[in-house]
Amino acid sequence: MVGFSLLLSVVVAAHVAVATPLKARTPYAVKEAHPIPRTWKPVSRAPGAHMLHMQIGLKQERFDELERHLYEVSHPDHVRYGQHLSQEEVNELIKPSEEGLDLVHEWLITNGVDKFDYSPAKDWVNIYISVEDAERLLDTEYSVFQHDDGSYMVRTPEWSLPTHLFDIVDTIQPTNSFMRAAPQKTDWIQFEEGWTPPGYKPPTNETIAKVCNIASVTLECFNTLYGTLGYKQKAVGRAKIAWNNYLNQTPIRPDIYEFLKLYNKPAAQHAWTFESVEIANGPAAQYTPLTPAQANGDDISEEAVLDAETILGMTWPQPAVSFSTGGSPPFTPDLNTPTDTNEPYLTWVNYVLGKKDLPQVISSSYGDDEQTVPNSYAQRVCRSFAQLGARGISLLCSSGDGGLGGQDDSACFTNDGKNTSTFLPAFPASCPYVTTVGATMAFEPELPAYREPGIGPDGRNHGFYASGSGFSYYFDRPWYQNGVVDKYVASLDGLHEGLYNCEGRGYPDVSAQGLYFAFFWNGTLSTISGTSASCPLMSSIISLVNDARLAKGKSTLGFLNPWIYSQAHKAFTDIVGGNSSSCGTDGFPVTAGWDPSTGFGTPIFPKLVELALK
Template structure:
């Protein structure tokens, strides 16, 4: 681990310390309530070691959104002029002035420069061998030991302060309000910081996470529909092709240039026999095909556990994505070992090596930490880079926005912006519990969870303005593919609402303004952020009910936005094929083009997304926080995108 750092003693010795009178410190971060299942345990011992990490402010974040729009806005002459990974890294690297200013501040506070180290990527600096007493003086704070419900201790504080001239040069400091470090006594300092309590983020693949699809009735092969008129009771690949005007037996011309990625989190995994069972029924020529697997942090197709809770998600995602984009073979990003699992950050590490360390690196209480020396754990090196990002990436998992700190979410959200600059389309399912969070969790006014909470609980990364959030629809009861769909209200409810963290992006401003002007929801600030100035979700939708999926040797009906995201991703993958065949670039970040051309979507105007003791929001003409702009029309999408540069 230490090999990743560069000692700054020599280059920093030449820095001149500015002559400045003592300055007052201002609060940089504050946590108003403790994270879920954490409580204050005791004061921190003065001699405990604090492995202080300072996330340096990146350069050009103030102009990054404009640059993303420049390559994503359909009216821009630079549409699809995507950047290379090297261009992105250089653009966002912290400036020399930022580095010098922070290091000078540490020296002024009496911290010897021999204790200051910087990562090779320049994203953050570490202060070694710092005691609690020193850290409290530096940050004008009081450290406490906090305990999780499991009993695992963590060092943290309720708030911390830095001088005003320093604040603009740092993103955040840990361990502070993020609870990301185990307590280490002086004797324990040399021990590896490894055994930390798994957080919400890296439990995303567990059956109890609440973000996986929902199981319906079992079917016999003989009872599976064969006529499009029956798609209201069962969804099969041909139903989706008809619903969204996808070409049947389409001859793709650019499979060698095109790519589509599906992200899965251990212990979720597909069964090869299930793929074959599905393809024998619906696409015989694909029988025997397997996705191209990129193993992240020991990810593998585990067979230790089987059942819908372990195979349903991956079977669903791969069966439909592979069928809809055949003969293109999707990439399966399988993340995490069986012991520790993985988070979205672990996946992002694998496709961007710089992300492993920038802005303080991963959070040990939320993200997988590798090598994993526990029995049965993946003991290889952490996967940092090495895998290419596919043109389209679909993820059928989500957190609650309230589960994570705004800084954790902002750091990750900025990474999606960087992927968008490189021409990657990132899709996330919006959730299956309407305005409530995973498993129907709602919030109290202070942000804590409660069975009786009335405050809506939006999903993340769906609230990040740099991804495309996908909600769920269904064919109306007793309807056919020729009838308009409605918001999904069978078994699951399309996740949607408004962020408590992210402001409204410019591409969504007009849609949000129109929504509030014409269809103001009947709720107050007690239920949700009704400021009319925050990001709304989802952006679009696709069918998410009654999917026929082969799981553990049986056909099952499956429900969820887990169905919707890979389906929409398949549509965009086929649009990319058409563009690539003409020598154009992939479409990249979708939202600016979708919001500027809502006529490309099938508007959904009926159905709601109940939750938190309310009917939720309602689908209305135009964008709404239930189904977004609507469902895809491939013919209109490809026609529009082929006119763009």
């Protein structure tokens, strides 16, 4: 825990020695209210002893300046391209004012909170507090909420602050965020030789046809399809890649080893040696097979194993890092709160922002509907991702697996109590400071990943799946999308008007294969689908491009979007057919150029390297 100055320590001691009633310089008023999603219902008062890791986001004094630096070092036409900022330079730009920090300290200490620590730039204050104390501090009432699927969460729909802190504190969580950072994957399916989905047309290109099997898409297919086959890394040990694990997802090393033995044998030993970094009591990569209890749990480890198998298989011998983020403080389940519901993104991003040496590419395959997250929280998390970009880190996120929000219109409604029909963008896919990856299927040509509910290759009924697509309600269209996304919106000529924000950040930016990945899990060869597959695949290809740049004495690519939208879109295969029917509509048309189903399309690695080395 970061300590205070001697003077502040004296102030703390003085306040601890006296009573600490609820008081402040100014009256309390509601700072933020957020509607309770239709899928959540309050069931009881929250237990007063339940512990919360509360994160208080303070106003970042010079974020506009940080954003200017981010775009300058990320745009290939700018003289500063590639001159990424240091950790210290970023922290200096986003630190809060001393006056604001002092006022928040005073408020906390006056109310008996005398133990707290900070993010690296002190723009987040972390406290560990009981529900009872949090209710007093925020003049609110916490409840236990139950989701339609049976899970529980401790939240409050609104919270208050003394009015003199309104312009100093941007957000506080966990309060009114109902986000669950779910893995963007669908359906573990037992592989059966010779099965093909209805209507599938095999490729006529003999080379692709020989290595690409729609029922089980392998590393050899990816390498052939995207042009990475035969690439010899030239800066081994310098280009690094990582992936995120949340929700107790755990890489299972024996499964990863068996997968690599099958599909990239020289890389197999890397299954035992990749670095596992545990954050806030997250689980370490596991050296033993799944236990029966784990295998019968709620999708235990499938996401983490998928990310590891894809990334290690594509990028070996690059160093790779598994970030496993848990919740803080250590979670004690009870009848009302059997699972940990602490927000994972801030815990992870504040940890990595505190490190000087980071992998230059990070893949993150988790998300939820944007409207489940209060705008203030989404904005601050997104700004943290901008800090990574300014330091030269490429953060890629999956676009989601529900198309525009779900199979039919039964789920596609606003969360504001009015229940207005709407498409549902996803977060963090909608953040303009990440590169969002959609999913494709088939090979010649590739199409947006889409699967009707029905019988799969294992004879079981499987659910709806469509690559995530949409326009943000929280984030305006970033400047780098001007002339591209607005052109696409104009071409719709009013189609779906009123169901999406035509001025919002559109996504995905790019795509990669995401249907029926060959997958070894729980000792069995099978397949798995989702943008959770396409995101680590695209991340791997970007990391190989970084290798080529580093070998030529250049910087890593960093934040990708200005480069992609201004130049690198020429190095992607445009997807011009298929659909992502969802929310009871045909979805957005898949057209030449950028579209909100496939972005600019799928990568052509040799062309990406050629552009990256100019």
